[in-house]
Amino acid sequence: MDNSIYESMTAANQLLEKQNIISNNLANISTTGFKEKFIFAVHDKNINHNYQNTFREYYNLSSGRLNYTNRNLDLYIKDDGWLVVKDINGREGYTKNGHLNINANKKLTIQNNEVVGNNCHILVPSNSTLKILSNGVIKAIQNNNNHIIENTIGALKLVHLPINHLIHKENGLFYLKNDSKINKNNNIKHSNNIHVQYGMLEESNVNIVKNMIEMISNARQFEMQMKMISTCDQNSECANQLININN
Known part of the structure; x- marks a missing residue:
């Protein structure tokens, strides 16, 4: 009994x-780049060699619907690519949310997390308009006495993620699990095979x-x-x- x-x-x-x-x-239906989460039962042996159901998390990483915004700082990260940001603890996190902003310190941010550059620190010049190329290279365009000046100020760090080594945190970012063997710093290297498209955002895939x-x-x-x-x-x-x- x-x-x-x-x-x-x-x-x-x-x-x-x-x-x-x-x-x-369901609460994140309208959250840009959100990936729905599920848990499923696995019939495993415990330490006493008895079978029991343990539940494991997994994520639906398929693409969400595209929202065309025509904003030059809205990015769609194509295919299985991800943007890299630095969270409040200085740790690298990964996101599909491409809604970029420029903060008071002239840095690119996503939800107040600083966007990580590809081996560079991205600093936006005053009175400039940004253009982000498909390979993540960032151009700053300035109008100086009717002369258009275009300079490269850096590039986005774009990565592929190992699906089986991911964990999703409450701040909305994905991270590598602590037991991941990707590298000693628990960070992922930039990939030249990932491309972005400005003027659109990937919506939630819920x-x-x-x-x-x-x-x-x-x-x-x-x-x-x-x-x-x-x-x-x-x-x-x-x-x-x-x-x-x-x-």
Whole structure:
């Protein structure tokens, strides 16, 4: 009896975890570059050589819909390429959000995270317009007495990500897992094979219908587990009453 209650409680907790993930997916429907997350059960042996279900996270890294903005600092990172930023702790994070801005310190940022350059520090000159080429090279264009001056001020660091070594944090960025063997600094090298396109953004790839259906299904399964626990509890109470009567 106790084992049945334990199994139902375990299943109910796992369903709650799934619901939290689905809720987060749905909350980020309009978040630029967001990648939906799922968990799935794996039937593994534990240290006692007994089989148990463990849940692992995985991410849908397929492309989202393109939103054409015609803004020169909005970038679509093509195919499986990613932009690199530096978070508040100075660690490299990876994002598909190509909505770039220039902060008060004349640096390019994404959601207040500094954009990392390809072996360079990107500093935007005053009174200039930026043009970002398909290979990530950044040009600063200035009008000096009706003379157009164009200078290269750096280039974006663009990377391929090893899908099996990623973890997604609450700040919206992807990171390499701590156990990753990519390199000693846990950073990824720039790739010359990645290209960008300005004037457009990649939207969230969350499938609304699929997530809603799964949320309803999980809610029904959770209700069934709660009924199972209630039934086991009632049966246990009846059994105790019968024992007391017989005594």
